[in-house]
């Protein structure tokens with residue numbers, strides 16, 4: 001199974017927007033650009049919302065059938081490890097092996113020594129096509145990288161082989177993710193991580209590093225855009241080099257996690273993939289559910305009441321909702337509107353505060369981030385929330401499709 005050059009990870013907390021999301025890919029295809037959808041829902045999301053992985057497969061297949069989408073679509077077991085991979089085995093054909101918890105833990109001495117022996121031949125100045133300056137590599141650096149990442153990649157190897165045993169080789173797409181580590185990976189680290197991936201014989205088709213800067217959920221990138229651009233381009237060069245040097249899959253590409261809404265780095269990404277011909281997997285941050293709230297607010301009446309109640313409850317449970325996402329959100333509580341203020345807003349105002357349109361004075365990124373992690377509140381509303389999704393399905397779907405197509409696909413791929 002070989003994933004297409006461009007793919008987008010889409011998510012859907014409540015499994016109601018499969019068709020509306022896929023509709024955006026249909027429009028991109030009509031523009032002449034194939035971006036294949038990858039439905040993703042992490043173990044964390046499933047446990048918070050009490051859904052199981054099979055429901056994602058059912059939703060994805062149904063959406064493809066409804067829209068006659070005969071091109072590929074995938075279901076991603078997002079951020080899985082050995083402890084939960086079994087739950088995803090049947091429904092998924094894309095596996096994101098998360099080894100962040102194993103970075104920084106030292107591999108056995110013998111393994112580290114063998115790695116250094118094998119790769120110290122790269123010490124010195126290493127020229128990589130499309131990187132201006134030669135890389136400055138020392139044996140000490142190779143050793144440090146081995147100590148930091150070798151155990152994690154060996155763990156990825158174990159997860160990969162567990163999946164291979166269950167599903168059969170070539171029947172799924174493998175991603176290796178390190179985006180939830182404490183520090184970003186430098187291009188030199190990326191080089192030796194890929195060497196280790198090849199040594200473990202993991203046929204990775206996508207790799208998700210932690211990039212420089214902050215990738216907060218659902219809001220724009222925070223960081224040095226020029227530095228991001230330089231590192232992104234260097235990562236592309238390292239990947240192209242590693243594919244040849246270590247014999248990794250030809251189509252190995254970068255995966256940008258929490259990639260949705262990082263509008264200030266979209267232009268550098270777009271330029272880089274067009275210039276190099278590289279592929280890209282853009283994994284979104286599950287913001288489709290925010291489009292549901294926008295649609296409900298715009299529907300006014302009962303829809304707006306549901307949207308207001310979600311905020312009211314989320315604000316009251318701030319700590320509980322934010323804690324699991326502490327490293328991927330930045331909310332200034334001072335900037336959150338009070339329940340009374342939101343109660344006085346029109347549907348248009350609620351939608352404008354939430355919609356990610358930075359040119360709008362009413363847009364409030366703190367409000368948006370709190371609601372982003374507040375989906376547990378909506379899940380607990382049960383049928384009241386789900387019935388509202390059905391009742392106002394049309395206006396919600398318009399917002400879901402427009403968000404993915406106009407603000408994401410168009411800006412990067414089309």
Ligand SMILES: [Zn+2]
Nearest residue numbers: 177179257258
């Ligand atoms: Zn991730």
